[in-house]
Amino acid sequence: MFQITLERLQTTACEPYDYLIVGAGFAGSVIAERLAAGAGKRVLLIDRRDHVGGNAYDHLDAAGVMVHRYGPHIFHTNAQRIVDYLSRFTQWRVYEHRVLAQVDGHLLPIPINLDTLNGLFGLSMNEAEAETFLAQRAEPVSMIRTSEDVVINQIGRELYEKFFQGYTRKQWGLDPSQLDKSVTARVPTRTNRDDRYFTDSLQMMPLHGYTALFERMLDQPGIEVLLGVDFTTVRERSRFRHVIFCGPIDEYFGFCLGRLPYRSLRFAHETLPQSQFQPVAVVNYPDPTVPYTRITEYKHLTGQVHPMTSISYEFPCAEGDPYYPIPRKANAELYQRYKALADATPGVTFLGRLGTYKYYNMDQVVGQALALYQRIEQATLAEEQVSVAAGK
């Protein structure tokens, strides 16, 4: 990976870059790689953080344990082509994510399954009995609008309160009754013993971590990486033909229409003098009296063997880095107004989770970046054909 400094950027008098790409997460790094390696473009990729990888960044902590600085990132997808693309830059370790929830003094599988129900209620139901059990508790809601409606309609109020209400209130700072139905619509309830958190056909972790994957991806002739600087600084000190902006779209426009609301997170990282802390990578704490939402133990994700272990507590908060776009109707409407502004602004394309104000998993962001590359390739081809036809 070829890194440059701001000083070098300022002193090098050269041709403009073809692209200035803002944000070295999955969105920015994938499009940078494609434009450089696929189309021979000259790209400057910047990030205000002092590392590449965006929120997927991982590193060895002071004790030498591999941790994810911005919370646990598990790769899962149904798209083989996304895995094929990323496999150019990494080998993989097989990993299926399992999560437990601490409820009423029990550690129980989440999403709720047969073992969750039997463990919580001290029963020994089979699958058919569990289906009847849930059907008896479900409280049909005629018009499902909110996250609360989704869950109560499926499993009833008691399980909703134990597993969802407290967690969602902490996570979003809002009651599920105030949140769009999409927030909990993704959470399945099972009556079998499947305890996988995700059901995607492809689930894995990069063998040497995400940062190593990014470093290989960006190690291409044509890509220069500049870290620890903001777009506003670079935009004044370099020349470029086009910007691909993977930061917050409202920030790009100086928040002229108001701020798009985000939920943020604070992580408290700790290293412990023991080889294991908890039985799985993530334990959720729906209890409203516990201030954090979950604890992650990274060695389960990475497979690292080490005499110590590192964990992180996750505290959702209102202020801080923008992590989760808040899914409410008014916010979606405000985003549409920014999008209209973006569509009317030549020379810049918005990409990624912050650029399009939508919660995407990593595989979806990779897909979004590959799709953008395809559009750029087709547009370039069309321009070339016009030039040839015009005899230029």
Ligand SMILES: Cc1cc2nc3c(=O)[nH]c(=O)nc-3n(C[C@H](O)[C@H](O)[C@H](O)COP(=O)(O)OP(=O)(O)OC[C@H]3O[C@@H](n4cnc5c(N)ncnc54)[C@H](O)[C@@H]3O)c2cc1C
């Ligand atoms: C806690 C948490 C856990 C997650 N877990 C998973 C998971 O298990 N599996 C999964 O598939 N997905 C997960 N995700 C989602 C995943 O993080 C995103 O899909 C992915 O990070 C999106 O990539 P991106 O490039 O769009 O954004 P980011 O990774 O956020 O990268 C954007 C980059 O732009 C930089 N930037 C922004 N503005 C500027 C500016 N003005 N100037 C310079 N730089 C700027 C930022 O510093 C940042 O590094 C999780 C997200 C969070 C928050």
